[in-house]
Amino acid sequence: MRRKLTLLLLIILPSTLLVGCATQYDEAFFEEAKNKFTPEESLAAYYYSLLLLFAFQDDKGMWHADYRALTNRDVLATVNSMLSDIDNILKSKFWLRLVRRLELEQPLLRKEAILRYIRERLAFRELMIKFYKLIGEAVPELKLETNNPAYLNGGGSYKPTLKSTLREEGSEKFDPLILWPTVDLRKFKFVPTYISEAKREGKLYKLGDLFLFDEEKEVKSLYEIAKNQTPSEKLEKVREGYLIRAFKVIDPEIPNKKQVADVIEVFRVFEIKLDQETLIYQREPQPFMIGYRGLKSRSVNVWVIDIDRPEETGYGIPNEVVTQVNIKVPRDLITKEVQYAFLIKYSRYEKPKEKREIPEETEIKLEIVRAGGIKVDPWEYSEEGFKVPFVYKEKEQEEWKFRVGVKLEEGKILYVEKIWYRKGVREKFNLKEEFAQKEYLDAKVTNKILTLHPKGEFSIEGHVDLFIKPLPFEITYEVENNLVIIRDENEDGIFEKRRVIAK
Amino acid sequence: MLKQSFKFAITILFILAIGGLSVPPEPVQFTSSPQVFYNPSNLPHLFLDLRAPKETLERIIEVNNLFSSYLIPSARRFGKFSNLHPSFRFVLEDKEVKVLFLDWIELELRGEKVLKYNPPNQLPQLFPQNELEKLKRKLTQDIKIALNELWKILEPENIEASILDKLVKIYGFEKRKLLEELDKEIQIENYQVKVREILQIPKFEKKDFLPDLIIVGELPFGILGAATLSLEGAKRVVFYSPLGWRFDFIMGKPYILMHELVHANTQIQALPLVYYFHAEMFAELSMLMADIYPFELFFHGYLEPVRRAVWNYFSFDVREAAKQIFSFSTARVYTIDEEKFRKFHIMVQEIAKELKRFVKERLYPEFYSHPLYWVAFNTKLCQSYAFFDLFMGLEYEPTILDGAENTKKFLLKHEKVILEIAKKALKKAGEKKETPEKLEEELSGFSFCPQDLVWWPVHVFPPGKAKELINSLSWQELKLFLEEAFNLFEGGDSR
Numbered sequence: 002m003r004r005k006l007t008l009l010l011l012i013i014l015p016s017t018l019l020v021g022c023a024t025q026y027d028e029a030f031f032e033e034a035k036n037k038f039t040p041e042e043s044l045a046a047y048y049y050s051l052l053l054l055f056a057f058q059d060d061k062g063m064w065h066a067d068y069r070a071l072t073n074r075d076v077l078a079t080v081n082s083m084l085s086d087i088d089n090i091l092k093s094k095f096w097l098r099l100v101r102r103l104e105l106e107q108p109l110l111r112k113e114a115i116l117r118y119i120r121e122r123l124a125f126r127e128l129m130i131k132f133y134k135l136i137g138e139a140v141p142e143l144k145l146e147t148n149n150p151a152y153l154n155g156g157g158s159y160k161p162t163l164k165s166t167l168r169e170e171g172s173e174k175f176d177p178l179i180l181w182p183t184v185d186l187r188k189f190k191f192v193p194t195y196i197s198e199a200k201r202e203g204k205l206y207k208l209g210d211l212f213l214f215d216e217e218k219e220v221k222s223l224y225e226i227a228k229n230q231t232p233s234e235k236l237e238k239v240r241e242g243y244l245i246r247a248f249k250v251i252d253p254e255i256p257n258k259k260q261v262a263d264v265i266e267v268f269r270v271f272e273i274k275l276d277q278e279t280l281i282y283q284r285e286p287q288p289f290m291i292g293y294r295g296l297k298s299r300s301v302n303v304w305v306i307d308i309d310r311p312e313e314t315g316y317g318i319p320n321e322v323v324t325q326v327n328i329k330v331p332r333d334l335i336t337k338e339v340q341y342a343f344l345i346k347y348s349r350y351e352k353p354k355e356k357r358e359i360p361e362e363t364e365i366k367l368e369i370v371r372a373g374g375i376k377v378d379p380w381e382y383s384e385e386g387f388k389v390p391f392v393y394k395e396k397e398q399e400e401w402k403f404r405v406g407v408k409l410e411e412g413k414i415l416y417v418e419k420i421w422y423r424k425g426v427r428e429k430f431n432l433k434e435e436f437a438q439k440e441y442l443d444a445k446v447t448n449k450i451l452t453l454h455p456k457g458e459f460s461i462e463g464h465v466d467l468f469i470k471p472l473p474f475e476i477t478y479e480v481e482n483n484l485v486i487i488r489d490e491n492e493d494g495i496f497e498k499r500r501v502i503a504k
Numbered sequence: 505m506l507k508q509s510f511k512f513a514i515t516i517l518f519i520l521a522i523g524g525l526s527v528p529p530e531p532v533q534f535t536s537s538p539q540v541f542y543n544p545s546n547l548p549h550l551f552l553d554l555r556a557p558k559e560t561l562e563r564i565i566e567v568n569n570l571f572s573s574y575l576i577p578s579a580r581r582f583g584k585f586s587n588l589h590p591s592f593r594f595v596l597e598d599k600e601v602k603v604l605f606l607d608w609i610e611l612e613l614r615g616e617k618v619l620k621y622n623p624p625n626q627l628p629q630l631f632p633q634n635e636l637e638k639l640k641r642k643l644t645q646d647i648k649i650a651l652n653e654l655w656k657i658l659e660p661e662n663i664e665a666s667i668l669d670k671l672v673k674i675y676g677f678e679k680r681k682l683l684e685e686l687d688k689e690i691q692i693e694n695y696q697v698k699v700r701e702i703l704q705i706p707k708f709e710k711k712d713f714l715p716d717l718i719i720v721g722e723l724p725f726g727i728l729g730a731a732t733l734s735l736e737g738a739k740r741v742v743f744y745s746p747l748g749w750r751f752d753f754i755m756g757k758p759y760i761l762m763h764e765l766v767h768a769n770t771q772i773q774a775l776p777l778v779y780y781f782h783a784e785m786f787a788e789l790s791m792l793m794a795d796i797y798p799f800e801l802f803f804h805g806y807l808e809p810v811r812r813a814v815w816n817y818f819s820f821d822v823r824e825a826a827k828q829i830f831s832f833s834t835a836r837v838y839t840i841d842e843e844k845f846r847k848f849h850i851m852v853q854e855i856a857k858e859l860k861r862f863v864k865e866r867l868y869p870e871f872y873s874h875p876l877y878w879v880a881f882n883t884k885l886c887q888s889y890a891f892f893d894l895f896m897g898l899e900y901e902p903t904i905l906d907g908a909e910n911t912k913k914f915l916l917k918h919e920k921v922i923l924e925i926a927k928k929a930l931k932k933a934g935e936k937k938e939t940p941e942k943l944e945e946e947l948s949g950f951s952f953c954p955q956d957l958v959w960w961p962v963h964v965f966p967p968g969k970a971k972e973l974i975n976s977l978s979w980q981e982l983k984l985f986l987e988e989a990f991n992l993f994e995g996g997d998s999r
Contacts, residue, residue, distance in 0.1 A: 023953055026885035027893075029932035033925045042914065044816050045904050049915045050926035051894045055881065064898045066870060068674060071880055079880040082953075083776045105775075108735035112775065114693040115702055119876070177674050180876065182690050182699055 069174040077123040094360040126179045132322045135303045136193045137296030143178035191305045199250040211331045214242035240272040245331040261329045265292040300327040308350040386495035387487040393424035405446045412440040427477040430469035540630040548638040551753045566754045597711035606721025623722045646758040660708030666869030704875045706771035715740040715768040729760040731767035740768045763787045780879035782889040809889040817900040886934040886953035
């Protein structure tokens with residue numbers, strides 16, 4: 002009877018092999034309980050402990066599953082884990098072959114997109130929790146636009162009992178509504194209650210604006226983007242900068258003369274040069290960074306950051322809540338080193354791209370070559386010609402920054418070399434026709450003076466340029482550990498051949 | 505009489521087993537031309553030597569005969585080419601299913617068209633061509649029965665209604681509005697996705713249980729059936745071993761097939777969610793509900809969490825009962841105590857009846873109204889069946905300590921201590937233990953929790969031994985095991 006065989010399940014979860022590699026709750030429970038209870042008692046206690054931790058009892062003594070017993074972070078961790086499972090399957094050649102055979106790749110990518118969507122929502126909730134904890138307020142309840150009151154705990158009224166001491170009370174709990182797509186997250190603004198109240202009552206005053214412009218760069222027309230037009234290909238020069246705006250809650254009844262900000266908003270602004278005389282300024286519609294005073298803090302230290310640019314999908318939904326710096330007045334943000342670094346970090350933050358390298362099937366081919374049956378031409382050819390990809394003789398005054406070499410073999414001068422030593426470029430020249438025909442006994446170089454000793458003739462001496470043709474026939478340079486040779490064989494100034502030799 | 509025949513069978517088996525151990529199998533050579541076996545019965549040849557008794561004990565003996573005489577082939581020496589074997593298609597519930605008979609091949613031998621049955625580690629057998637028709641007819645019939653049976657026992661309409669009731673409570677919509685909302689489509693990246701799909705709320709349809717391909721052929725290690733875990737839109741494959749089919753014949757219902765069809769249903773067992781709960785237990789519980797074979801509860805590895813819960817909540821100690829029924833003597837020869845068997849059989853039937861209600865009214869609705877939450881719960885506890893243990897507590901009062909009242913008294917008295925232990929255990933849950941270095945290297949990136957025993961034939965070993973065994977295997981051996989499994993798909997050499 003014990004031979005009843007197992008039913009196999011594929012695709013196998015690799016973690017199946019990890020059985021015994023991590024502790025299970027029940028295992029840990031029985032281990033802890035073994036000195037206190039008999040095995041039967043331990044078992045009863047184990048099941049009861051699950052109820053105590055993850056369920057609640059109604060008035061009639063019935064137990065109900067508590068959908069808020071886990072924290073938001075617990076659920077987020079599982080979603081992350083699922084995403085990593087899919088990623089691991091799709092980037093492994095071994096798994097991918099199987100997946101493709103079962104036409105599972107596209108459905109998996111779809112599933113991945115859905116899980117990413119869920120992850121974003123859970124991460125947003127996590128940010129809300131972090132923000133309100135730092136501010137010292139309760140996290141706002143998620144609500145559906147419906148007439149029925151949601152009673153969220155599997156039925157009955159939710160009464161946390163003393164038993165649920167371990168349940169993470171309060172704000173960190175998981176809220177099932179976060180998964181419901183019609184709960185619009187953009188509605189949740191990260192604003193402390195006292196600020197929104199002050200705003201409503203007209204007690205929030207602007208302390209001032211501060212502009213700071215930074216480096217100049219070329220971007221697609223921001224002007225056109227702002228007008229909701231498709232930007233033209235033309236790039237325009239802009240200077241990116243910041244508008245730092247500070248607010249303060251001022252109650253006329255409680256005079257407070259200190260000019261310490263309660264809210265600091267930082268916008269990205271752009272100075273756009275339309276032509277020589279016209280400069281226009283553009284501000285992003287929403288701040289990319291808003292700071293508030295945290296719990297028991299006298300300066301602005303809780304920063305809500307939205308790193309997305311207006312044209313990106315996540316714009317308007319915060320990406321991070323951080324508490325790295327304290328600021329009392331807007332000026333601090335640009336005058337103090339740490340604060341300025343903080344500003345720069347998030348204003349130019351680029352999201353890491355989630356890119357997976359999907360392994361390709363190996364191409365199967367057939368090639369049979371008998372020994373000696375190949376002649377490999379190491380040269381590449383181009384009709385437009387090859388060029389040295391960098392400048393090595395920049396200006397006229399640097400013309401002298403070369404050394405000269407000459408190669409003499411069996412009475413013939415093979416080439417004369419100009420070595421641009423600062424960039425390691427060697428130009429090889431042929432001698433002019435009148436010098437090329439002769440047979441030479443010796444050739445010497447002193448600085449840039451070439452001395453030639455033709456056979457049976459007087460020695461000739463002069464600046465190297467007197468002897469050589471105006472254009473080199475070969476140039477050698479180095480790029481990324483490769484030695485590159487480009488050659489012009491028909492003396493038309495176009496280097497039509499190239500050869501790359503690894504160093 | 506029954507007892508005698510059983511003992512006789514056991515004795516024969518004992519001799520066979522010893523023989524099997526001492527004499528290495530020799531290569532078979534045909535000295536004369538093989539005979540074509542004319543099967544006058546309407547049954548395919550696979551089932552001619554089997555009975556399908558109604559009485560449970562007789563059924564157990566028949567199953568025992570089947571399995572204990574079966575020499576487990578480790579794997580095929582060579583793979584098979586799927587396109588050379590007979591296949592056919594049929595349409596059921598508007599879905600086309602292809603069936604491939606991997607262990608059979610159509611041949612022309614000396615001018616006669618024959619069907620050759622050619623399983624690994626067995627002599628080939630020849631049949632007239634009409635044998636294939638019988639196989640096709642029987643399989644189509646069995647799939648239909650499996651599908652209808654699943655639909656009947658699960659009562660998906662009721663489960664769906666219960667799920668909706670739960671959802672109403674969780675999200676606070678009125679029911680009609682909720683249904684509308686669930687079918688609303690939203691845009692996620694490049695996909696149009698229904699709210700239902702995001703929340704992973706299943707919608708039951710008969711055709712979802714049907715795979716695209718059923719491969720009938722012997723599986724390595726004597727595995728009875730297998731299924732690919734999948735997603736909607738992908739090709740789903742079910743493997744059905746002739747051994748499993750023979751088992752189903754004895755049972756009178758396509759039991760193994762039903763189990764695999766549950767896995768094949770992407771509405772309830774979709775990737776990657778299925779990695780995070782005890783999917784095998786779910787599938788096997790559905791079987792337990794089919795009233796075919798309640799004794800499954802005694803032995804099946806997938807039902808280990810159920811056995812434990814049954815002990816705690818119904819006071820029935822399955823392991824002890826099994827020991828009393830099947831008393832152990834020597835060399836894997838057991839004696840059945842028929843009186844005890846009949847006594848416990850009544851109890852097991854009671855349990856099966858209760859579990860049937862529990863699965864339909866609590867397990868499915870609770871889990872599938874909020875699947876993401878429950879898999880997070882399993883992950884937190886690093887235990888793939890933690891949700892089941894909790895749901896049992898929501899439904900029943902524990903009775904393990906001399907009755908419900910005494911147990912309750914004990915638990916209330918020790919509540920504080922229990923909470924303390926629980927706190928410590930929860931902290932420890934998910935802690936990594938020592939992992940073989942190589943294993944960790946190869947599997948880095950895959951999640952460690954929840955721990956899942958589903959895939960391993962745990963029930964073959966005494967409790968706790970399975971883990972030891974797995975830990976003792978080298979990575980190389982494990983990999984070999986995995987590769988065997990993949991050869992099902994690859995069709996390549998295995999060793």
